[in-house]
Amino acid sequence: MGGKTEPAKSESMATATTRSPDLINSSFFSFKSLKLKTKQQELLLRISILGLVYILAFIARLFSVLRYESMIHEFDPYFNYRTTLFLTEKGFYEFWNWFDSESWYPLGRIIGGTLYPGLMVTAALIYWALRFLRFFVHIREVCVLTAPFFASNTTLVAYFFGKEIWDTGAGLVAAVLIAICPGYISRSVAGSYDNEAVAIFALLLTFYLFVKAVNTGSLAWALGSAFGYFYMVSAWGGYVFIINLVPLYVLVLLITGRYSMRLYIAYNCMYILGMLLAMQIRFVGFQHVQSGEHMGAMGVFLLMQVFYFLDWVKYQLNDTKLFQTFLRITVTSAILVGGIALGVGTASGYISPWTGRFYSLLDPTYAKDHIPIIASVSEHQPTAWSSFMFDYHILLFLFPAGLYFCFKRLSDATIFIVMYGLTSLYFAGVMVRLILVATPAVCLISAIAVSATVKNLTSLLRTKQKVSQTGSTKGAGSSKASSKVTLDQSQPFQKNGAIALLVGVFYLLSRYAIHCTWVTSEAYSSPSIVLAARGAHGNRIIFDDYREAYYWLRQNTPTDAKIMSWWDYGYQITAMGNRTVIVDNNTWNNTHIATVGRAMSSYEDEAYDIMRSLDVNYVLVVFGGVTGYSSDDINKFLWMVRIGGGVFPVIKEPDYLVNGEFRVDKGASPKMLNCLMYKLCYYRFGELTTEYGKPPGYDRARGVEIGNKDIKLEHLEEAYTTSNWIVRIYRVKPPTNRL
Amino acid sequence: MAPRSDSQNLATGSGVSDGSDQSSIDPIFHLLRILPFSFLRPPRLRLKIPSFTLPSPMTVYALILLTYFLVVAGFVYDVIVEPPGIGSTQDPVTGTIRPVVFMSGRVNGQYIIEGLSSGFMFVLGGIGIVMLDLALDKNKAKSVKASYAVAGVSSVVIAYVMSMLFIRIKIPGYLH
Numbered sequence: 031m032g033g034k035t036e037p038a039k040s041e042s043m044a045t046a047t048t049r050s051p052d053l054i055n056s057s058f059f060s061f062k063s064l065k066l067k068t069k070q071q072e073l074l075l076r077i078s079i080l081g082l083v084y085i086l087a088f089i090a091r092l093f094s095v096l097r098y099e100s101m102i103h104e105f106d107p108y109f110n111y112r113t114t115l116f117l118t119e120k121g122f123y124e125f126w127n128w129f130d131s132e133s134w135y136p137l138g139r140i141i142g143g144t145l146y147p148g149l150m151v152t153a154a155l156i157y158w159a160l161r162f163l164r165f166f167v168h169i170r171e172v173c174v175l176t177a178p179f180f181a182s183n184t185t186l187v188a189y190f191f192g193k194e195i196w197d198t199g200a201g202l203v204a205a206v207l208i209a210i211c212p213g214y215i216s217r218s219v220a221g222s223y224d225n226e227a228v229a230i231f232a233l234l235l236t237f238y239l240f241v242k243a244v245n246t247g248s249l250a251w252a253l254g255s256a257f258g259y260f261y262m263v264s265a266w267g268g269y270v271f272i273i274n275l276v277p278l279y280v281l282v283l284l285i286t287g288r289y290s291m292r293l294y295i296a297y298n299c300m301y302i303l304g305m306l307l308a309m310q311i312r313f314v315g316f317q318h319v320q321s322g323e324h325m326g327a328m329g330v331f332l333l334m335q336v337f338y339f340l341d342w343v344k345y346q347l348n349d350t351k352l353f354q355t356f357l358r359i360t361v362t363s364a365i366l367v368g369g370i371a372l373g374v375g376t377a378s379g380y381i382s383p384w385t386g387r388f389y390s391l392l393d394p395t396y397a398k399d400h401i402p403i404i405a406s407v408s409e410h411q412p413t414a415w416s417s418f419m420f421d422y423h424i425l426l427f428l429f430p431a432g433l434y435f436c437f438k439r440l441s442d443a444t445i446f447i448v449m450y451g452l453t454s455l456y457f458a459g460v461m462v463r464l465i466l467v468a469t470p471a472v473c474l475i476s477a478i479a480v481s482a483t484v485k486n487l488t489s490l491l492r493t494k495q496k497v498s499q500t501g502s503t504k505g506a507g508s509s510k511a512s513s514k515v516t517l518d519q520s521q522p523f524q525k526n527g528a529i530a531l532l533v534g535v536f537y538l539l540s541r542y543a544i545h546c547t548w549v550t551s552e553a554y555s556s557p558s559i560v561l562a563a564r565g566a567h568g569n570r571i572i573f574d575d576y577r578e579a580y581y582w583l584r585q586n587t588p589t590d591a592k593i594m595s596w597w598d599y600g601y602q603i604t605a606m607g608n609r610t611v612i613v614d615n616n617t618w619n620n621t622h623i624a625t626v627g628r629a630m631s632s633y634e635d636e637a638y639d640i641m642r643s644l645d646v647n648y649v650l651v652v653f654g655g656v657t658g659y660s661s662d663d664i665n666k667f668l669w670m671v672r673i674g675g676g677v678f679p680v681i682k683e684p685d686y687l688v689n690g691e692f693r694v695d696k697g698a699s700p701k702m703l704n705c706l707m708y709k710l711c712y713y714r715f716g717e718l719t720t721e722y723g724k725p726p727g728y729d730r731a732r733g734v735e736i737g738n739k740d741i742k743l744e745h746l747e748e749a750y751t752t753s754n755w756i757v758r759i760y761r762v763k764p765p766t767n768r769l
Numbered sequence: 770m771a772p773r774s775d776s777q778n779l780a781t782g783s784g785v786s787d788g789s790d791q792s793s794i795d796p797i798f799h800l801l802r803i804l805p806f807s808f809l810r811p812p813r814l815r816l817k818i819p820s821f822t823l824p825s826p827m828t829v830y831a832l833i834l835l836t837y838f839l840v841v842a843g844f845v846y847d848v849i850v851e852p853p854g855i856g857s858t859q860d861p862v863t864g865t866i867r868p869v870v871f872m873s874g875r876v877n878g879q880y881i882i883e884g885l886s887s888g889f890m891f892v893l894g895g896i897g898i899v900m901l902d903l904a905l906d907k908n909k910a911k912s913v914k915a916s917y918a919v920a921g922v923s924s925v926v927i928a929y930v931m932s933m934l935f936i937r938i939k940i941p942g943y944l945h
Contacts, residue, residue, distance in 0.1 A: 286823060355795050394849050412846040414879035415887040419936050426841060427928060430834055430895025434902070437826040452833060459840040462877055479898060486905045531901070531922070538929065548944050553876075 079202055080189060084182045087209035090547070091178040091219045093555035098572075100174045100221070103557040105598060105615050107223035108605035111173050113141060114150045114223075118157055118169050125150070126312075132610045133600060134622065135592050135645065143312040144618065148265030149228050152176065177218040177227035184231045185209045188470060191238040194245065195443045196478050199485065204477035210546040213421035213469035216554045226466055229266030234470050236262050236272055237450065240300055241443050247292030252299035259300065260307035263314055270323050270388060271454075271467060276300070277330035279449050288442060289337055301331050322376070322384045329368060336364045394460050402676055403617055406669040409463040418458075420553070421465050423545045424538050428476035429455075435482045436475065451475050484535060490528040559602065561659060561756075573657060576602065579650070579757035582750050583607035587648060594641060595650035596630070596663055596670065597623055603650065612644055620677065627674030628681055630707045631667070637706040638745040641762050648749060649760045653711040656720050656755040658730040665731065667707055668692060695734040703738040710760055713741050713748060718755075834892060842888025847881050854881045871939045887935055890928045897924025 066074065094103070102111050117125040125147075131138045156179075157172045185205040192201030208214060217226045239255035242248075263269045280297050283289065305318045305327075318324045340357060347353050375381035383389075390397035390404060394412060397404040404410055418426060429451070436444040454468035556562065561573040583593065584607050592610045593603055600614020613623050629640040641649070654662035663670075668683070675681040685701040686692070694702065702708060716727040716739025727736045749761040846852075856869035872878045900921030904914045937943050 352794065359795060394845055398849060411877060412843070412849050414843045414846050414877050415841060415884045416879060416936065416939050417877045418841055418843075419887070419932065420876055420940075424894075424929070426891045426932075427894030427898065427925070430837055430892060431898035431902075433833060433837075434830060434895075434899045437830045440826055452836070455837070456840055459843070459845045483898060483901065486902060490905065527918070534922075534925075544944070552942075 076198065076202065080186065080205060083185050083189075083202075083205045083209050086206075087182040087185050088178045090210055090550055091181060091215060093219070093551050094557055095174065095220045097555065098557055098560055100171060101557060101559070102170070102173060102223050103219070103221040103559065104224070105558075105601050106225075107173075107221070109601040109615065110149055110223050110225070111170065112601075112605040113145065114153050114173055115169055117150050117154045122151075133604050133614050133616075134619065135610045135612055137619065137622065139616065139618075144616070146225055146263075146265055146267065146311070146313060148232070148261060148263075149176070149223070149225050151264070152228055153223075173223045174221050177222050177224075178220050180228050180231045181209070181214065181218045184214075184234055184470070187231065187234045187238055188473065191234060191241070192474055192477055194238065194241055195447050195474065196481060200474075200477045200481035203480045204474045207425065207473040207477055207480075207542075208470060210543060210550075211422070211425070211469050211473055212546050212549040212554060213465045213472070215546070215550050216421065217466050219550075219555055221557055225266040226268075229262060229268060230466065230470065232258060232262035232265050233268070233272065233467070237446070240276060240296060241446050243296035243300065244293055244442050244446075247290075247295050249295060249299060252296045253303065255296070255300045256303035256307060259304035260310075263304075263308040264311050267387075268467060269308070271457075273304075273318075273324055273327050275450060275453060277327045278453070279446050280330050280334065282445060282449060283442065284333070284337065286445070288445075289341075293442070294334060294338055297334060298331070301327055320380060321382050323388055325372065325381060329372075332364070332368060336360065391457055391460055391464075402669065402672045403620060403623070406666075406673070410461050413459050413462045413465065417462055417465065420549060421469070422472060424542045425472050425476045428479040429472050431483070432475035432477070432479035435478050447471060447474055447478075480535070480539070484532070487528045487532050487535070490524055491532075493524075561657075563657070573659075573754050573756060575752035575754050575756035577606065578752045579750065579759060580606035582752075583609055583648070583650075583759065586750070591647040592645050593648045593650055594626060594629070594644065594646040596626070596652075596666065598666070599650065599652070609648075612646065620673070624674045624677035627670035628678050630663075630670050631674055631681055631686070631705050633704055634706055634709060634744055634746070638762075641745075642765070646762050649710060649746065649762065651707065651710045651758050651760075653715075653755055653758055654731040655711070655715060655729040655736075656718065659756060660731050662711075662731060662756075663707060664694065664711055664729075670707070693734070694729060694732055694736055696737040698737050708738070709741050709743060710746070710758060712736050712738070713743060713758070713760075715755075716740065834895070837895075838888045838892045841891050843879050843884035846879060847884060852878070852880050855883075856880050871935070873939065873941070876940065883935070883939075887932065890931045890935070893924050894928030894932070897921045897926075897928060900924065 102108055113125070113128075116128065126142045128141045129138060130141045133139050153169070153173050153176050156176065157167070157169050160167055160172070185208055188208045189201040189205040192198075192204035214230065217224060218230070236255055236258035239251055239258050243251035243255050259269070259272060262272060276297070280293065283293055308314050308318055309316060319328070340360060343356060344353050347356070372381070376383070384392075386397065386401045386404060390401070390410075397410065422429075433448060433451070436448050451468070451471035451474075454464070454471050458465045458468040559576045561575075563571050563573070565571045580603060583591075583603065587609060589608075590610070592612065593607070594612045595603065597613040597615055597617055600611045600616075603609060603611050604614065613619075613626050617623060625640060625644070629637045632640070652662045653664065654660055655664075668686070671681055671683050671686055675683055686699055686705070688697055688699050693699075694708070712727075712729075715729075715736065719726045720728050720730050725735050727739045728734070729736050743760070745763055746760040747763060748758070750759040752758075852872070856872055857866050858869050859865070860867055870880065871883050872880050898921065900917050903909075904917035904921060906914070909917075
């Protein structure tokens with residue numbers, strides 16, 4: 031290193047001449063030896079920034095672990111936790127071939143073939159690696175902290191991606207923005223052990239490797255992107271986004287005349303290898319050649335071959351006229367053959383049409399009319415402006431500015447990020463849940479805007495030196511002198527303006543950081559299984575009723591008991607209560623769910639027949655009337671009616687409404703006041719005074735006094751009600767003996 | 770002849786018309802030459818297949834800005850959920866109907882007008898930053914650059930202040 035050897039020589043000369051100022055000299059030279067060259071300073075700065083961002087991304091997600099405890103949140107992560115537990119206990123082959131008879135009684139579920147194993151395998155590998163290093167942690171701790179760990183890794187990938195698209199400054203800003211962006215934090219807090227935790231990392235990695243492959247044309251990077259795609263397919267069903275965005279990008283490049291050998295190598299390698307690797311996942315199977323959603327990629331693949339063929343023919347032929355006719359014939363025949371093949375495949379049924387989940391993204395009104403289960407999930411609602419603002423804050427301003435900079439400097443990489451940003455933002459507008467997929471693109475494009483603006487402003491600050499140099503050279507003529515004078519006059523104004531604007535930029539970024547921290551702390555760190563509320567004196571009250579009920583089930587019911595509840599709670603009951611359930615969150619069998627919905631909305635006698643046919647021993651309902659908890663089963667009741675009525679026409683939604691309005695007070699419809707769900711939720715509630723000054727039986731979640739207070743149950747008996755009446759469990763009585 | 774005007778190829782755009790009939794290797798051309806056009810005489814027309822030119826990047830950018838405005842203003846939410854344009858509440862004392870601009874109570878809900886005005890603020894902020902960049906373009910006159918800079922800064926400031934105001938009205942506990 032140049033910086034170090036020179037002081038060494040001068041040090042030896044100094045000690046040769048004098049001896050007394052030895053100490054001062056050595057300390058002085060140690061400071062001098064620390065002086066790095068600019069390139070090394072920049073590298074040190076970059077590495078330290080990335081290190082701090084890595085740590086920041088991890089610790090910003092730890093609010094709920096510090097406030098409550100290290101536990102799994104929500105509903106879906108409990109299934110993932112249960113399967114990971116099974117994987118670590120029994121090994122990979124048992125996991126891959128697992129048939130679970132504890133859910134969807136009496137049908138069972140082929141778990142090995144109906145899940146995306148990427149998340150579980152990743153957590154299990156981390157667990158085994160830690161055990162190998164003799165850190166004996168519990169698998170639950172690994173599961174809880176997997177999401178923040180992968181969020182930190184995503185910031186690193188974002189840095190490299192930004193460096194690929196624009197420059198290192200944009201990469202650093204992108205890493206910082208994505209580390210704290212609420213749109214990403216919402217699904218990757220500690221405890222949110224869901225597929226998206228790993229999938230966003232895999233998504234960004236695949237995109238980065240593919241763009242790198244297109245930029246360099248190297249086969250190694252294309253191979254890397256194929257493996258990144260394999261990881262994404264193993265992790266999340268959203269891989270369909272990649273397999274449609276990449277061909278769309280290739281198509282746009284072909285249309286804008288940017289066909290090149292690099293693109294050919296990158297896309298072919300990624301498509302073929304990625305497709306073959308994706309078929310290794312049993313849940314995906316042969317969908318890449320059979321499903322309508324994947325046909326776009328195959329079509330673009332064939333189009334690329336046609337382009338290559340035409341390029342080769344053009345190179346061989348020297349006659350342009352002949353080539354034009356040949357081009358015409360080939361293009362029309364290729365399109366014709368492709369169209370006929372697609373038609374035959376679709377008509378014969380070999381190529382299945384688009385599934386409802388993805389079709390509702392293209393036609394948002396489809397789910398509302400045809401598939402009530404998809405429409406009932408709150409995450410699937412379209413997005414309002416406030417959700418965007420909540421999750422993005424100033425990135426919403428920086429996004430169009432970043433698009434402008436990308437359009438100013440079009441290249442293969444910027445075209446990609448623009449397409450990714452636009453398509454993902456459209457889908458985020460259709461479904462709230464997909465804000466997560468749009469977040470990396472929005473952060474990257476905003477980073478480009480920030481980086482370009484800051485570069486412009488700082489270059490304004492630096493021009494002073496250049497102008498003073500040109501001013502110092504002798505200029506002949508008065509015009510040059512006058513221009514020098516005007517430049518000198520505007521210099522301090524420009525410099526002050528630039529400094530003021532830089533301060534403004536940093537102010538905006540600091541407000542972004544404050545907003546993100548507040549949103550993370552208040553909105554996105556609740557475990558959902560433990561509820562919190564503010565008491566009368568402002569203190570925090572914790573409702574742990576869910577876990578209380580599940581542990582009661584675990585300890586007080588026979589091991590072969592079957593529990594009937596609405597499908598929301600299925601995963602949690604199987605994971606924590608360790609009992610068989612009738613329906614759970616997988617929602618793969620609509621008729622089974624409709625049967626449960628029918629039972630919940632029928633009179634007690636008909637419901638008893640259905641429960642006997644399903645061998646139900648216990649019924650679990652969630653009731654928020656005492657605490658004011660608004661996500662309880664009475665508020666979800668209309669969805670039970672709709673889903674049940676979708677399969678069994680005997681259940682009619684207008685029977686439960688009064689003038690189109692859903693009521694539970696005295697004016698409610700008689701069918702509503704006597705159905706099973708009403709009885710189970712409000713049993714003995716008529717005697718309870720919930721609020722000071724209100725009559726007994728006042729439902730705090732609906733804000734009304736209930737209509738039917740005198741409830742008698744004939745075929746069920748109350749088994750357990752939790753301390754705040756949130757979860758209520760009833761035992762199904764065996765049929766009376768005939769005398 | 771229809772096949773003759775067909776021969777203007779798609780790739781290069783400008784026409785290189787086919788020479789004589791006999792040198793063409795197009796089978797469909799030969800088929801058409803024999804079947805209807807051996808006894809039918811096509812009229813002499815001066816038609817050109819419209820050539821397809823790609824729009825400039827800035828045109829595409831303007832269109833994209835329009836779509837961005839629609840998406841961020843919650844247009845899809847408006848189409849599917851069909852909220853009213855503006856909400857209304859009844860004054861408990863006097864009984865008059867008063868309009869309510871911001872739907873309160875949930876983060877993911879809006880009325881149409883509040884969505885459009887917020888979307889406009891976001892696009893205004895973005896355009897402000899774009900104008901700041903245009904202000905630093907060296908090829909323009911100083912007065913133009915100065916007015917771009919002033920317009921850009923004022924746009925960003927107004928957009929940010931209004932957006933913060935909107936979100937504070939909508940979510941009462943914001944930043945507390």
